[in-house]
Amino acid sequence: MSQIPVIAIFDVGKTNKKLFLFDEQYRIILERTARFTETTDEDGDPCENLESLRLSVFDSLREVFRRKDVAIKAINFSTYGASLVYIDEEGRPLTPLYNYLKAYPEALSEQFYNTYGGKTAFSVQTASPVLGSLNSGMQLYRLKYERPEVFAKVKYALHLPQYMSYLVTGQACSDITSIGCHTNFWDFQQNNYHTWVTKEGVLEKLAPLLISSEVLPATFPGSDYAVGVGLHDSSAALIPYLVNFHEPFVLISTGTWCISLNPFNDTPLTNEELEADCLCYMTFQGKPVKASRLFAGYEHEQQVKRIAAHFNQQPARYRSVEYDSRIVRSLQERNAGETYRAPDKTQLQTSVFGQRDLGAFSSDVEAYHQLMIDIANQQYIATKRVLDGAAVKRIFVDGGFSKNAIYMNLLAGLFPDIEIFAASMAQATAMGAALAIHNAWNSKPLPNDLIELKYYSVTHDAAI
Structure with a gap:
């Protein structure tokens, strides 16, 4: 029996986590849906169960690779935005996956915007309203000032789509669809990272920026499929x-x-x-x-x-x-x-x-x-x-x-x-x-x- 060439897509929403296999005509060959019970962070606020998500990626891939009717040619990821995974030198997460609805400290917000030109001017530069934790760059800024000992251990802060790609490739990267979306990282006027990213020592915590059409090799021996960098x-x-x-x-x-x-x-x-x-x-x-x-x-x-x-x-x-x-x-x-x-x-x-x-x-x-x-x-x-x-x-x-x-x-x-x-x-x-x-x-x-x-x-x- 000849195998059908397919791409595997992990589509991670806040509620439903889905796996799709598409053939070359973009018809759905397989659709699987899972839900995970939320866990809590150190403050007791609800957040994604990162370990369950990680294990589900590998379990799902093992399952589809066992299938005799399809040949996996590529894998890619799309997930909700404004969520950062902080990994250390070994690639291990250092914190929970904080919820983008988590309340943001007002004093820290005032400190940030007062330092970098005020809310109005800053919002124009970064093309985003002031949204607290939904501006994911503010989560990294918060980590620096509230938990400096953890911030010091961060090798890379990866948005969730890029973390999922990292699990399969072992290569850390950033993607413009995540970096450019209400994060406070990107200066739309300069078409580059905002100056605060450099001044606060955050740029070195952000992985190299790759284009969304780029693919990377998988880490598994003998694998010949391409892996996308993930998208918002x-x-x-x-x-x-x-x-x-x-x-x-x-x-x-x-x-x-x-x-x-x-x-x-x-x-x-x-x-x-x-x-x-x-x-x-x-x-x-x-x-x-x-x-x-x-x-x-x-x-x-x-x-x-x-x-x-x-x-x-x-x-x-x-x-x-x-x-x-x-x-x-x-x-x-x-x-x-x-x-x-x-x-x-x-x-x-x-x-x-x-x-x-x-x-x-x-x-x-x-x-x-x-x-x-x-x-x-x-x-x-x-x-x-x-x-x-x-x-x-x-x-x-x-x-x-x-x-x-x-x-x-x-x-x-x-x-x-x-x-x-x-x-x-x-x-x-x-x-x-x-x-x-x-x-x-x-x-x-x-x-x-x-x-x-x-x-x-x-x-x-x-x-x-």
Whole structure:
């Protein structure tokens, strides 16, 4: 029996840890999902169980290498960002994998920003709002000042994707998609590490920076497969779109957070945009991606529970409510005097709907349409922030809201001069990690049918 050439991708989210095997046409041959029980750090805060993650990589690889029907040609990794693994000279982790939601000491934050030009100027340089531990460079700064004895033992601070690559290659490296994403490490104006990285003695703790398409040899004797350096998941999810579409577009990636990503907008972030939680990601090619965020998925979930409770319905009912243009017109006429102002930090978390009286609606379906109008209007303002500076012709929506007919039709109405598409693709993040090193393992040309699109016009939708 001839073996199918495949690439193995480890896709590590906060909740689910997945292993995929893709063939040369990027069809999924195998999908495995695991969940690990969290552990705690020395302060009792929850964090990833790094040892369980490490063991699962080797157990999974042993399993797939035993298979007779596939031939592993390459391995790559995509994981959530803002998480650092500190390894010593022997490659052993020195600390737990601290959670990026861990509270950051205010005094230490003030010390840092006062030393390096103030929050506003620094945020403009690094293209990121002040986010505490979510700025992963601040975690390393904290280690230096709170635990200097551990900091002194650190050979390298590796972002999680690069640590997973290190487990298989034994080579420590850094990757621009991790270093360039709200870390405080990267100066977007200078296109280099920020000066604080050198002044604080942090640069020597960062492994050599490799490009995302580079591959390394595995450490196991006799192995002939290539190993990628790993990618930050948000940047990995953008790769299939960059591969398939070359005209300027915006991707709205929807989930708990709804993130509008514009890889064709290289205008510098303004103070106002930073105040509204805009930031820059980095593509696997090292180019800035202007992005804005909304907590709309979470807000939708909370408000659906409120609607369901008020009208004595099951929340699951709202997964498939059909778009009713008459209800939308009626609600828009009723609320004609309302104005939607640009979201500030608090409005990023909640919508106008939270203040609405549910007793004013004749039915739960009408109330749900109003919720989606409020979310879509908020989305319009957030997405507009990244549209300026590039002649975008298409907006792609993937994730949960791409399946919501009300959301998609409203978005088409709000952006009448831009083509709006619901995009569906199996496992965009994992596929992006595979595509990043395509030339290192795949003898076939890049496929041009990775993404299914459904077009929404201003008045109706039609599948294409």
